[in-house]
Amino acid sequence: MNNYPPKVGGVELHISALARRLADRGHTVTVITLDNATSSGTEDGVRVVRLKGTPSIGGVLAFPWPGAGNRIRKVLRESGADVVSTHTRFFPMSYLGVRAARRLGLPAIHTEHGSDFVRGVSSLVAVASKAVDWTMGRAVLRGAGRVLAISDASRGFVRRLANVDGHVFHNAIDAGFFAEAAPQVPAHPTHLVYVGRVVAGKGWQRVVDVAEALHPKLPDLHVHFVGDGAQRPLLEQSVAATAHPERFTVHGYLDAEGIRGILAGGVLLNPTELAEGFQTTLLEAVAAGAAIVSTPVAAAEYLRGQGASVRTVAADDRQAWIEATEQALAEPLETVSPRLLESMDWSGRTDDFLREAGSASPRGRRS
Template sequence: MEAYVEELCGALWESGRVDRVTVVTSRLPGGDAAERAPSGTTVFRYPAADVITNFPLPMPSRGLGRSLRAAGKPRPDVVIGNTRFFPASLLALAQSRGLGVPYVHIEHGSDYVQLDNPAVAAVARGYDRTIGRTVLRQADHVIAISEAARGFVAELARRSVPVVYRGLPLSALAQTPAAPDAERLATGRPILVYAGRLIDGKGVRDLVEAVSRLEPAVLCVMLGDGPRREDLEQQAREHAVEDRFAFLGYRPEEEVVAWMKAADVVVNPSYTEGLPTSVLLAAACQRAVVATDVGGTREATPDGEAALLVPPRDPAALAAALQRVLDDPGLRARLAAAGFERVRGRFDWQRCVESLLALSSDRVPRAGAPH
């Protein structure tokens, strides 16, 4: 499960106001069969195909039917779905209608999906303007995870919705030690950490270009996997900076946090974000952030106050911001302290759960209607 869903399920259960939480999600071919779920949560997985990278398409099958039937017994009080571009959100809407219960949609996106292939990007935008728009308009309630996501919902679906920020497990984060391998791998160099998928829309090619410009050399730890990994490794070799990168693949959140605690700077070069989890985690770990000024990033870490933000698709600007933070320990400390204070006061799972339960009770007016 995505970290957001896992933590939300845990927070719902810990609220003491939920009897049962069931998650229905995809299993891609070759995916890990092991399942970790929060207390009180049951997980059903159905087969899916990765037609567009990281956007699994449910495959018609007995497994899909079994998962949906099992999740509906006993009948839930509400169905919650995430991100209009995931086909699972359409599945969730249909499931809610079949069960006769409200559908609450949580929108994470702040823009159309960013893809380098123009033909695939056109198909993705067409999907958003038809199926994605339908999901947003037909949901009984919609919430946005950031002001940026709220603006996108208004643009795409002509619907006014509230913003409900996610929470952060601050107590658990505080207890996580720094990665034990950090000093051995860094060999005295400053450490940058990137945590996210290795796909076009995350700006990872810009990051390789930016790291190649930094002096003295750094270690950039890449936590995540995806179809661009081999391309990125080749790009690093072409710049003769392959020794500046450690591609460690997918890591669970505890290890991501451990590496962030070992980092001098956490970097997020993405082209679009609803509310970037890696930036929130970095701020919660009291680490300086350099990121692109997209989506909800500025809401989490304002430019010059809690992070240095640069335009997307600008490797030179990204390199300059990284160099500035690496060269100035005082600036790193100020950004880290301000980022921590900001996320500590704003991102709380209890408030998020209260808002969701209020909507799920269906005793309040609709969050907004299409117009």
């Protein structure tokens, strides 16, 4: 895969959590990734092989240097791999991983984290990304012996792009860890939270706007921004320009313990307009006892259908955002059912992955 911790993001967290869980169960796990700044080694029982690549575009997309395919096949042979797992169709490492599996006669299982073509970018980037999807992305999806899609929307996109039937494989979290922070008695939310990259399309501006609209009615309302990104300077400027900048805190990146403490007893605002997969932040919020107001992305719709305290609002409906957030703050937080918590945990999802991997078949050896 292209990215792995210490790089931070939803896909990176998904891959590292799954790798650790598989290693904990006694499986030999090797991750091959691109990273010019971090050395290879064994981390939490997982062997991590880091190859050199080009500087990344937007902190996300990098390309391996020539010869990476040979190096990947060598690592796979040395490790005695019996299945290859790749993630996200447009990453060059996914293409090389699927191709290496085919040449070695190994089954490849691909997990698709996107639900549409890239959004929130310039017209030039949008055209280029679609060209990559229709060529390399389609080749990855068609070359894998098994395709997992982390939401119904992702499965539909896989079908449209490559005419391949994917199997829904929802994202997961350490549900028990986040549930430890949940309020133990019925209480009203006390604050607003934004967790995510501070980049175009994620909607952080909407959070500032909603907070400003509610502050005259709710003078004690505080807003927490967790995350970093290219637009963080703009966020800090926007906060400084509000009538009450002291009611906002821009934290930057926080670890899981810091995030769960801020989510607990709050309302998570998720105004993203991007083509999201299945956001773990929403799972973490529910487990930590937070309410959610979100655009109708896959994870929000799923959790709402499961009875969680989730309201969905169109991204461009300012008044609806203000009203939905005010309603969420006015209602007592709900206790999360044990069944829902269990369904969000990595324990069961690891079982699912092993079953899916066992059913993946090789596409055939190529020289």
